[in-house]
Amino acid sequence: MNFNRSAKKKMSFERFLSYEYAGDYINQTTPYAEQIEQAAQAIREADYVLLGAGAGMSTAAGAEYGGKFFEENFAEFQKIYGKGPYMQDMYSAGFYPFPDQESKWGLWSHLALLAGADLDVTQLHKTLLDALKGKKLFLLSTNADHQFEKAGLPVEQIFATQGSYKRIQCARGCHPKTYDAVELFRQMEQERVNGKIPTELVPKCPVCGGPMAMNLRVDDHFVQDEDWHAAEDRFSRFLSECMDGKTVLLELGVGFNTPTIIRFPFEKLAREHKNITLIRLSRSKAMVPASFGADMAKSITDLAEKLNNTEASEP
Ligand SMILES: [Zn+2]
Numbered sequence: 001m002n003f004n005r006s007a008k009k010k011m012s013f014e015r016f017l018s019y020e021y022a023g024d025y026i027n028q029t030t031p032y033a034e035q036i037e038q039a040a041q042a043i044r045e046a047d048y049v050l051l052g053a054g055a056g057m058s059t060a061a062g063a064e065y066g067g068k069f070f071e072e073n074f075a076e077f078q079k080i081y082g083k084g085p086y087m088q089d090m091y092s093a094g095f096y097p098f099p100d101q102e103s104k105w106g107l108w109s110h111l112a113l114l115a116g117a118d119l120d121v122t123q124l125h126k127t128l129l130d131a132l133k134g135k136k137l138f139l140l141s142t143n144a145d146h147q148f149e150k151a152g153l154p155v156e157q158i159f160a161t162q163g164s165y166k167r168i169q170c171a172r173g174c175h176p177k178t179y180d181a182v183e184l185f186r187q188m189e190q191e192r193v194n195g196k197i198p199t200e201l202v203p204k205c206p207v208c209g210g211p212m213a214m215n216l217r218v219d220d221h222f223v224q225d226e227d228w229h230a231a232e233d234r235f236s237r238f239l240s241e242c243m244d245g246k247t248v249l250l251e252l253g254v255g256f257n258t259p260t261i262i263r264f265p266f267e268k269l270a271r272e273h274k275n276i277t278l279i280r281l282s283r284s285k286a287m288v289p290a291s292f293g294a295d296m297a298k299s300i301t302d303l304a305e306k307l308n309n310t311e312a313s314e315p
Helices: 003-007 032-045 055-061 067-073 075-081 101-117 123-131 182-191 226-242 263-272 296-313
Strands: 048-053 136-141 158-160 163-170 212-216 247-252 276-282 291-293
Touching: 032 247, 032 276, 032 296, 048 226, 055 123, 055 247, 055 296, 067 075, 075 101, 101 163, 101 182, 123 296, 136 226, 158 226, 247 263, 263 276, 276 296
Parallel strands: 048 136, 048 247, 136 158, 247 276, 276 291
Antiparallel strands: 163 212
């Protein structure tokens, strides 16, 4: 009989979240090559790898949101609304106070396709997944762009907590359902004139008749549908398993926008469990032991190379 095991509470997503700011941040002094070797060693020894991906992962892989990319792809909207504080990058553009639904969906359908369905920057993701072959793997992600899925990670191993650039929901969240809108977005993209879509393409909530919104966590009306809860459940189960095995938390480009979802919980887990190691890849916000304040794409490529070479040299 194992009292310990039976007494243990299931590690739910809610219990996993942490609001604790780590007090033990340090500046990295270990040389880069040594850090890569340490990280590769920890991954070699691990049975479980829990990936935690933030916006920095997509950026490192090549996704663009502002600058020349925005100027080129949103000139039509800059002409209508002026550049102002909003028409600077894809993130800010979404917050423009659009005068009507036709204008709102004119921009959002364009943005959602560029940031989601049509975004394809998966080479770095593939390199990483290849190097982690043989590990029990799960991804916790705040990205809505589906890049790990496109790179071949099964959806059953993904929990994207903040929504999807492919789906829409009731703007008031009146019922717990979301809807695939990629085909609708393509139609909007085809029929847009001067930033506006035709009125008959404006989506309406099938339950309350009100306006629809992107299924992205921007306010309290964010809808967590059946698939979201199923993913949460699989994540919780994986996490409970991790607690008993050798586990690496591999944090990828997570900043301080929503640190309570990946950053703080990962730090807490690593602090409280000897069998759990945190490896943090971040361009500028590393600051804990075994973390990389280095170019993300380079760290991932170097790490993958180390792991692949070990495999090749084994008899
Ligand atoms: Zn509704």
